[in-house]
Amino acid sequence: MDKKATKQSKIKLDPIKRVKYEGANWNEPEDDYTQHFYEQNLSQFWRPEDVSLQPDLNVWSVLPENIQDAYAKNLLVLTFLDTHQGDIGMPVVSRSLDDHFHQRKAVLNFMGAMENAVHAKSYSNIFMTYMSNQKIDELFHWGEKHTNLQNIMSLIVGYYKELDRYNYLKQFESNDPGYSETDFNIAQFKAMVASVYLETWLFYSGFYYPLFFYGQGKLMQAGEIINLILRDESIHGLYVGRLAQEVFETFSNELQEQLTQWVHDFLLELYHEQNELVESIYDAVELSHDVKIFVRYNANKALMNLGFDPYFEPEDVNPVVLNGLNTETKTMDNFSMKGNGYQKMKSEMLKDSDFVFDREKIITFGGKK
Ligand SMILES: [Fe+2]
Ligand SMILES: [Fe+2]
Structure with a gap:
């Protein structure tokens, strides 16, 4: 038997690693909030094809190229993140939670x-409706080469990979002298x-531009x-924030202080990359200043979901965008049902007249008002 095979069989048969398998018993809530999140998640379920994008084409097709470009690049950033x-x-x-947390x-x-499967696919549906294959390919290449976007992905995914490593260590190497439960929890x-x-x-920062259009009654289907x-x-964000707070509460005061510093250092690292990313997308439509305010606004929201105080001073966010966040057709109270603006797609055959556009009615978008 070669070395690799010996190691594999050792892991399988090691009696210390034997666990008693149990089933998820939904009759016994694991805590007082997870089943609420479960209900809310399932009640919100939707499919990318539920929203027909064809009605947007008459607006999209007459938008200036710099605006189309910014809109597409912004959605591409969201695609990478999703x-x-x-x-x-x-x-x-999910894997890092103790075995008994089935719910x-x-x-x-x-x-x-x-x-x-739903969010990233939806952005692709928007690209497929609005853009040619060649333009879509160029867009994805832009993202693959964009330094700030790649840096943001490396930072975020880097912490995911580190936890992935610790999940393995906890599972298979927890008796190793180099392993510590505190390190795992960090x-x-x-x-x-x-x-x-x-x-x-x-x-949320990426929702600025689609909401900017939506708030003005344009590109409503994408909106x-x-x-x-x-x-x-x-x-x-609310749910994972809650789980993070539970982990944080288990740390000593000294460790909490160190991690609070890290939370802010990480924030500033991402903020630096985001600011440059914003400029590379929104300078062309003269909106960078406005988007950066929204970036700081959402950074504060994220900190609050994690149980920390806001970092940035409060500022006035563009009311068009705030309006997009707060309309009655959406459910920002987090525990209500599908928004009343949401309807399942009703499809019909395209007609030649669908492709006749009235240019007079199209308002030009951008920073100039
Ligand atoms: Fe998502
Ligand atoms: Fe998400």
């Missing part, structure tokens, strides 16, 4: 399934903070999709 939140972010946090794991796994806390920064801060995603990310 992709990795689904591929590793939610699954790794918590189920909620996180459901959230993880939404990220890529890695878990850091990954949860990264997750909340992604959900409540980075995602409906954003509303559905926004509602999901809202409860994702």
